[in-house]
Amino acid sequence: TSSHLIPQNAPTLAGFVMQNTKDKDLVILMQAIALCCKQISTAVKRAGIAKLYGLAGEQNSTGDDQKKLDVMSNEIMTNALRNSGVCAVLVSEEDEEPIIVPEGNQGKYCVAFDPLDGSSNIDCNVSVGTIFGVYEKKEGSVGTTADILRGGDDMLCAGYCVYSSAVELVFAFKGGGVHCFCLDPSIGEFINSRVMKFPEGGGKKIYSCNEGNSEKWDQPIKDCVEAFKIGEKPYAARYTGSMVADIHRTLLYGGIFMYPADKKSPKGKLRILYEGFPMAMLIEQCGGIASTGLFNGSFQRILDVVPGHIHDRCPIIMGGERDVNFFYSFYENAGIEI
Ligand code: P6P
Numbered sequence: 001t002s003s004h005l006i007p008q009n010a011p012t013l014a015g016f017v018m019q020n021t022k023d024k025d026l027v028i029l030m031q032a033i034a035l036c037c038k039q040i041s042t043a044v045k046r047a048g049i050a051k052l053y054g055l056a057g058e059q060n061s062t063g064d065d066q067k068k069l070d071v072m073s074n075e076i077m078t079n080a081l082r083n084s085g086v087c088a089v090l091v092s093e094e095d096e097e098p099i100i101v102p103e104g105n106q107g108k109y110c111v112a113f114d115p116l117d118g119s120s121n122i123d124c125n126v127s128v129g130t131i132f133g134v135y136e137k138k139e140g141s142v143g144t145t146a147d148i149l150r151g152g153d154d155m156l157c158a159g160y161c162v163y164s165s166a167v168e169l170v171f172a173f174k175g176g177g178v179h180c181f182c183l184d185p186s187i188g189e190f191i192n193s194r195v196m197k198f199p200e201g202g203g204k205k206i207y208s209c210n211e212g213n214s215e216k217w218d219q220p221i222k223d224c225v226e227a228f229k230i231g232e233k234p235y236a237a238r239y240t241g242s243m244v245a246d247i248h249r250t251l252l253y254g255g256i257f258m259y260p261a262d263k264k265s266p267k268g269k270l271r272i273l274y275e276g277f278p279m280a281m282l283i284e285q286c287g288g289i290a291s292t293g294l295f296n297g298s299f300q301r302i303l304d305v306v307p308g309h310i311h312d313r314c315p316i317i318m319g320g321e322r323d324v325n326f327f328y329s330f331y332e333n334a335g336i337e338i
Helices: 013-021 024-046 068-082 119-124 211-216 219-228 243-253 272-285 321-333
Strands: 055-059 065-067 087-092 109-117 128-136 157-163 167-173 178-184 189-196 206-208 256-259 289-295 298-301 316-319
Touching: 013 024, 013 167, 013 178, 013 189, 024 068, 024 109, 024 128, 024 157, 024 167, 024 178, 055 068, 068 087, 068 109, 068 119, 087 272, 109 119, 109 272, 119 128, 128 243, 128 272, 157 243, 157 272, 167 189, 167 243, 167 272, 206 243, 211 219, 219 321, 243 256, 243 272, 243 316, 256 321, 272 289, 272 316, 289 321, 316 321
Parallel strands: 087 109, 206 256
Antiparallel strands: 055 065, 109 128, 128 157, 157 167, 167 178, 178 189, 256 316, 289 298, 289 316
16 A cells, blocks of 8 residues: 555655765665664564563673673674674674774774663563664774764764654764654665654653662752752653653653762763763754763763763763753852853
8 A cells, every 4th residue: 555655755764864975885884773673673572472581691791681682682783783894893882892893894884882772671561772873983994992982073973763662763963953764564664754853942841860869969950850840830750761762752752861970970870872972962953952961160061072981971961951951050059150
């Protein structure tokens, strides 16, 4: 039926990347990533039936217990990207060391990714996702971590795929806006469905953070979160523990997502290269603000951070201007020189 024909004005992901960049290697890369997302989506949907719940009995680079799906998703992505012929350096949340693609099969792209972010939610069927950020290796480089340990503004493009009632791949080029591609499972293609932009005026009043950590936050953060709860129309609290699901909702509905620094974790929990940077690019391209919060007396932009190690962390305060500026005001009120 006509619904299976790809609408003329809604290109596939490959068509969109080609139309906007004429970069065939980037088309190949995004096709490889899209294929991984389709495979991971299928595995996630089958987890219950195929007994893919539960632990794999190993731990990942950050000491998290690896789930069977974590291991499977990581193998899907590292194999596909290594064999794509367009990648030089791969950094995965699941691997302590980076993967340097052998010269004969190398290409120009360096990809940092979290193959299955939020996987602690798998066994209870809460949405999870894949996050990726793409750099072009430096001229003449044979492919080393120096090609990927760079400021976030060097990132060429970034995105995530959310595995939920719909499978949606959200993608942004630096300076090119944020575009959503919905998987049509009947033809196995990601079809351009919408441009994403923060709702005018900030959208729904939603705050998203793990308040279980609030005792360890600094006072202005505590005061800000308390302020969300008061007044005629207080903010709604929404937190799934799955960054992709929480950011997808924030981009579509509005609000603020926070994983701040705290006394126990001065750099917060989330990782720069495959959580902070990709989401910061998307939030900024949707017209929002992505900050690590107060750093050396001023508010630091996440994309200005330069990671020293591939698994470095950074605090995260990101969302629409209305809510992030409200958050900032609690530092000004605390007399902290901004
Ligand atoms: P907490 C999932 O483990 C994750 O990396 C992100 O997806 C999520 O936002 C965060 O950690 C949840 O952490 O400490 O609230 O369970």
